[in-house]
Amino acid sequence: MLVDDIKEFFRTYTGTDFAGLSVGIPHKEAAVRCSDEVHPLAKSIGAVNTIVRRPIDGKLIGYNTDCEASITAIEDALRERRVANGEALRTSPIAGKTFALVGAGGAGRALAFGAKSRGAQAVIFNRIMRAKVLADAVSGEALPYECLKRFCPQEGMILANASAVGMEPNTDQTPVSKETLRAYELVFDAVYTPRNTRLIQEAAEVGAIVVSGVEMFIRQALDQFRLFTGGLGISPPLMSNH
Numbered sequence: 718m719l720v721d722d723i724k725e726f727f728r729t730y731t732g733t734d735f736a737g738l739s740v741g742i743p744h745k746e747a748a749v750r751c752s753d754e755v756h757p758l759a760k761s762i763g764a765v766n767t768i769v770r771r772p773i774d775g776k777l778i779g780y781n782t783d784c785e786a787s788i789t790a791i792e793d794a795l796r797e798r799r800v801a802n803g804e805a806l807r808t809s810p811i812a813g814k815t816f817a818l819v820g821a822g823g824a825g826r827a828l829a830f831g832a833k834s835r836g837a838q839a840v841i842f843n844r845i846m847r848a849k850v851l852a853d854a855v856s857g858e859a860l861p862y863e864c865l866k867r868f869c870p871q872e873g874m875i876l877a878n879a880s881a882v883g884m885e886p887n888t889d890q891t892p893v894s895k896e897t898l899r900a901y902e903l904v905f906d907a908v909y910t911p912r913n914t915r916l917i918q919e920a921a922e923v924g925a926i927v928v929s930g931v932e933m934f935i936r937q938a939l940d941q942f943r944l945f946t947g948g949l950g951i952s953p954p955l956m957s958n959h
Contacts, residue, residue, distance in 0.1 A: 723747045727777075736945045737769040739938075742881070745783075745823025752779030762830045763854075764823035767941045780944060783824055786936035788831035791875065791905050794928045812836035817870060817901075819843070819862075819892045820880035821851045824907045828877050829855045837875070842868070842892075865892060870900040876920075877905040883914040895919040902926060909934050 720726045723744045740748045748765040749755055753776040759765045765779035788811070795810035816832040818825055821843035829839045829851055839857035841848040842865045852859035860868070870876070882892045888911055898904060904920035909930030921927045 720744060723751060727751045733770065733775055735770065737767065737941075739941055740766045740768060742824075743822065746826075749779060751777070753777045755779040756781065758784060758830075762823075762826045764826045766823065766827075766937065767944055769944050781827055782937040782940035782944070783827035783933070784831045786940065787824070787828050787877075787905070787907065787933045788835060790928050790932040790936055791877075791903060792835070794926050795903060798926055809835040811875070814838070814902075815840060815871065815874045816857075817842070817865075817868065817874055817876045818857075819865060819876075819878045819882070820907075821847045822879065825879035826851055826854075828879050828905075828907070829857065832877075833857070840868075843880075866894070868897075870897065872900055873902045874900065875903045875905070876901045877907070878914075878916055879907045881908070883916050884908045885910045888915060891915040891919065895923060898925055899923045903928065905933075906930050907933060 745764040745766050748768060749763060752765055752768055755765065756779060759779050759781035762781050762784060764781055766783050767780040769778045769780065771778055792810055796806060799806055799810060811832060812835055814837045816837045816839045818828055818839050818841045821841055829841060832839050833855040839852065839855050841852050841857055841859050842862050845859060845861045848859035876893060878892050880892060882890050883906065893916065898920045903926040904916065905928040906914050906916045907930045908914050912929055912931050917927050917929055
């Protein structure tokens with residue numbers, strides 16, 4: 718359903734004939750305020766992408782399945798490369814790394830909190846005030862989006878695009894030049910329409926590990942399915958102090 722006004726949507730769809738809802742761009746942050754209760758992780762992130770109607774009282778419970786989905790997709794891709802090289806991993810392969818994050822919306826917030834939970838440092842590129850709010854929440858650094866073109870990544874950094882740059886119909890766009898991509902160890906793109914964005918294609922061409930938004934989309938949907946059907950649901954909150 719294409720929703721223009723999420724508050725009006727929830728005023729209209731108040732029946733009990735659905736188990737829950739998936740929430741997409743651009744409503745993930747507003748969905749927090751539309752939930753009767755919010756899971757601690759989703760509350761920390763400030764974004765809800767899954768709403769479950771609790772059968773016992775009909776209340777709407779907000780969750781975030783984007784966070785673990787995106788971070789585990791990145792971790793697994795890094796582990797695969799490390800194991801292939803004969804390395805033994807005792808901690809998250811993200812620990813100690815710098816995360817260059819483009820975007821500070823719902824997906825960006827999920828990635829930033831996930832990165833922090835694994836011991837990574839986020840550098841967030843967005844409109845500066847919005848970037849600063851998120852950077853302060855995850856002890857990261859905020860830079861204006863315009864600085865991304867001049868940003869010189871150090872070898873081994875991770876690039877994560879959580880903006881709409883490169884999404885259909887603007888498939889010719891990319892947030893970072895192909896030449897700059899050479900310095901990144903891994904490039905993740907939350908955009909999954911198209912599946913192989915220009916960013917993903919060019920990152921693969923210069924030898925970076927690439928993770929498509931499709932991988933995140935599938936993983937978050939699996940957790941949504943568990944929540945909708947009364948399965949185990951998502952893992953406990955990543956950051957217990959929130």
